[in-house]
Amino acid sequence: MNCIKRAFLHDVRKAGKTLLLFSILLVIGILLLTCFSIRRGTQIAALNIRQSLKGSFSIDAKASDGQLTNEVLQNIRQMPGIKNYNGRSSSYAEYVSEDGAPLEVMTEGSFDVADGFEHAGKVVADSFSQQDELFTQFGFQLTEGRPIVDGNEHTAVIHQWLAARNNLNIGDTIQLRLNEQMLSEETTASGDVKNTVSVKIIGIFDSTRPQPETILLSHAFYQNTIFIDPKSFSELFPKNGSLYYETADFQVDDPETLDALIEQIQHTEDVAWENCAFTKHAADYEHAKGSLQTLEQLVTFLLFIILAVSAALLILILALWIRSRVHETGVYAAMGIGKGNILLQHLTEVCLIAICAFTLAAACSSGIAKFVGEHLLKQSAVPEFEVSHFTDAKQQNQAEEIVELTQMQIHVSAQDIVLVYSAGMLLILLSVSIAAIPVLRLKPKEILTKTN
């Protein structure tokens, strides 16, 4: 008779013991499944929250003399964990129509119109114009056409007022020009400055919020702002002959990875990073971090407690039972049944019960896990987070949305069940082995002497 059959017969005939062990393993199984599913639920919820918190960082490379090139930007973009990006540069230029006539700009309400800026405005170059802070925070909205996206060349998105005032439409071409005053201020400009660039209007925007009253000069007015592609900007303000950016913003998948990503970037040798300033924008995440960690730590702590208590309980009970079966062990040993075979029988007995207990636990854990998860969620008191978009939290008028950790998707998955079976079997292996050591160390004669 093999050990599996002996184990099966033992479990069936010793119904009282089997039922007791079944109950204990059922409770252990339910607790483990509950913890595993809540832990996974909190991890997913925490990741969702972190992703909603939209961590980002900026690189200010104004002092790097054009080292933040498009190639560098693309290399950073390829790094795992970077969600999206926007390269940005800005300056001022004079606006001229296709046939060379200066465009009329908004001057009404300005404190002063600077010399040489009578037909000028702010030129903003973006890889993705929709991701510019003016669009994400300051109420700019595209009303016609399309935005600028990475790879566009000689394109522009202009204000609705400027378009109407100068009778410009999508598809029209305008020129951006650096006049004498601007060239004299453009300290980095080299001798072969191409001071005129033609751009085609591909989109028209409107500003839905009033401009802060601190803006006094006409060329800084929203109405006089033109978004262009980085290629056009690099031609108008060339540095080292390549496409470059003054600043870049990178949105990350998970704010937790911000520091590691910045460190990784600083270890690349593309740019003299000491001339660049890195700024993290993760105030929301920092605010939420403590609460998220508390919940995860609470569940992990519970998991370890359950594992430790389960192991101790199992070892104790199995040790008592195996010791009470020393007589049986001696008889088997006298019959030439090896110690390994006897240990395997004990293991099989518990494993057979565990399979039934864990299967039942899997069937009834889902509701329990959900209930306990909701209770823990309340206990951990994770607050609501105000989430700002892809930008400096200090900015005013920022768009906000509320992210709440009031619900977790807790369900017992196949992965949790496999995990419980694995952890449970390991626990049983450990418990049975430890419990059986004192008996199995004895010689058969010693065992029989103890019992006869």
Add this chain to the structure above:
Amino acid sequence: MSILELRNVQYSYDQKKNVLKNINAQMERGKFYAILGPSGCGKTTLLSLLGGLDSPSQGTILFDGQDIEKLGLAKHRKNNIAFIFQSYNLIDYLTPKENVALTSKLPPLPILQLVGLTTEEIKRNVLKLSGGQQQRVAIARALASDAKVILADEPTGNLDEKTAAEITSILKECAHQMQKCVIVVTHSSDLAKQADVVLQLKKGLLQEA
């Protein structure tokens, strides 16, 4: 030819006093041996050594001419030896049939019937059998293992006179009809009278009575 042979076997519990002193003996198949001796003289220890439950302090024990230590004690117990204990030592959660089937190399039912158990008794829980019936199961288990040597430690010690006589008779048949070497440790003079060879263990020495 002897199936079991003891050569200069000595045994001490604490390396000081020898319980068994320089024992030399040969046991053959087809014979029923009885080992007599006062309590504590080392009878059960001698049986343990023959059965590979323990190892002698000195000397060797040969089975079919081979040193049992070299054969492996567990292997020796499994293949060559069958034990019958005074307290029967049946597995309490198995039926008589399953107890016999534990190490059975032969079909259990005919053997159980051979030792006198009914079909109803065969299916019953072993703890619900009488002492005599339990000892019959133990004998059946020993026979079913097809071991050449049966070692019995006070097999009739817990039984009434009539049942003891029946068990003795079965053991005798095992030796004579099945060509087993049956070695019985006993205090019972009745049982010893039935033996082919009676050995006396006194002061650590084994002598034929």
